[in-house]
Amino acid sequence: MSLRHALLGLLAEAPMSGYDLTKRFEHSLGRVWPVRHNQIYTELKALQDEGLIELSDYGPRGRKIYAITQAGLGEIRRWLTEPLDAAARSMRFEPLLRLGFVWILEENDLQSVLAAEEDHYRQQAAWLDEMMATLPDLDSDGSIASRRAVARVGKALYGAMAEAAAALRDTLPSDGGRAGPEA
Amino acid sequence: MSLRHALLGLLAEAPMSGYDLTKRFEHSLGRVWPVRHNQIYTELKALQDEGLIELSDYGPRGRKIYAITQAGLGEIRRWLTEPLDAAARSMRFEPLLRLGFVWILEENDLQSVLAAEEDHYRQQAAWLDEMMATLPDLDSDGSIASRRAVARVGKALYGAMAEAAAALRDTLPSDGGRAGPEA
DNA sequence: ACGGGCATGTAAGCGGTTACATGATTCG
DNA sequence: CGAATCATGTAACCGCTTACATGCCCGT
Structure with a gap:
């Protein structure tokens, strides 16, 4: 809650x-x-x-x-x-969940999905840069510093998502077809 | 779903x-x-x-x-x-939410909370290193590369959380007492 | 005058959590 | 033979989502 x-x-x-x-x-x-x-x-x-x-x-x-x-x-x-337990420290981040399963895709879809993800998170990182630029410099109140900190974490996350998608494009050149039951 | x-x-x-x-x-x-x-x-x-x-x-x-x-x-x-809309791309990450509000705390609690957070996420990052070390090197199946990618994003996030907490300890030396209604 | 954004709500249903519940197998 | 772990479920509740609903104010 x-x-x-x-x-x-x-x-x-x-x-x-x-x-x-x-x-x-x-x-x-x-x-x-x-x-x-x-x-x-x-x-x-x-x-x-x-x-x-x-x-x-x-x-x-x-x-x-x-x-x-x-x-x-x-x-x-x-x-x-209040101390947070492991459950409260978990996140619910669908794009990262998906990234863990992209290997299931076939070559074509794999490449286009990863390219789209990389592109998306590069844009998100850029958007965060703009947003941070609009935040007042001096902390008129203390909340500004906290918000900047959150934005920086967000930027690290978005950057890492973009990097991970880019790296996977090279590391996962094929497969996918072999996944699933050999029915 | x-x-x-x-x-x-x-x-x-x-x-x-x-x-x-x-x-x-x-x-x-x-x-x-x-x-x-x-x-x-x-x-x-x-x-x-x-x-x-x-x-x-x-x-x-x-x-x-x-x-x-x-x-x-x-x-x-x-x-x-499937393309993800903005809502599906949101995460639900309570520790980061909290970080955005720590400025509300008074000096003492602020320092101890931030120190605890930094410590926690340094440990989490280290734990991820260990976990990655146990993953097989060669991709026997393609899933390994995907899992490594997710782990790397996780490490970036944990590292950024630790860094943000550390940075805030210096940037937010006081205030807190002034927050809220001047009732 | 009218369209778009401001502004606040209610109701139904679903996904997720908490609590409860039971039994089989293995190991010491 | 007892404790720990394996292994699978049910029921009640609650937070959250989806859909519906209404009216006011401001700018053109």
Whole structure:
């Protein structure tokens, strides 16, 4: 149940509406923890009922601004210091899962899939560069340094994905046809 | 629904039982796609009903060996070539999510959490080195090269996590106390 | 005035987790 | 012969996804 803590974390930075939070997930955070808008609204209600956030203001079009409470701050700090077990440290990253099985493909598909993957992750790495360039330099608040750190990890991951795809194109020149039951 | 494809992928390598598949997830694959044994048994039944795998043999203690069928091979190849949208390319990696919010912590907790994270991921990287050393050198089958590629990406990720934690220890020397509502 | 983005929700269903449950075989 | 591991399942619950639904405000 990390969604609630992601919301608390974002609200620790500044008060925001469900719509604002949705945008933050869509544009960047969602790459590390994907969430849909309806899930956010549901969770905001639950967090409010538990006193971890509170309604601090209203805006146009029924806009509702939430702010984190002291109890909420306590809860996210608890979560941040909580030791993670092996299960919580696992990731769920389908592209990497797929990479582990590409050897099953036949020559033609293998080459085109790997080429597409390499291309995709080179672009993603470039996109992260642009994004990092738009982040303020000085840490007006401490959150900027944390966000840069996350972006750097993301860049390492995307770069490694591109490199791995490129390397496999040479290492896996054939096979695939031999896979499966010799029925 | 990637579980079914992960199972098909492992069975494309060699026929196996649900218990064997569970072990594969526990020891390595689970870091990229965590799964519980009961989920595996449930999915195996479904895959068999759909004709994507078949019972190929029995063993001691009610052990049931499954093998992939031609239909199953077709299905995993379809999955491997299927274009992934942005949502499917997202990962769900709680430690990285946490890293983005550590700035909320106060000095003391911040330092100890970051030190623990760095230490943990240095160990994980070392563990991956050992694991890679145990993998056969020559690709008896093509799956070895794919597995090595996944391990290399994993190492890049773990290394980047350790580096990011280390860098943040210097970049985030204080703050935290100022976060939250000035209630 | 109207189209597009802002803004918030509800309901059904599914994939995944937690807890429960049982029995066979091997090794010391 | 008892403990550890092998080996497979069921049931309840919950978080998340998909689909549906509504209305307001701003810019052109």
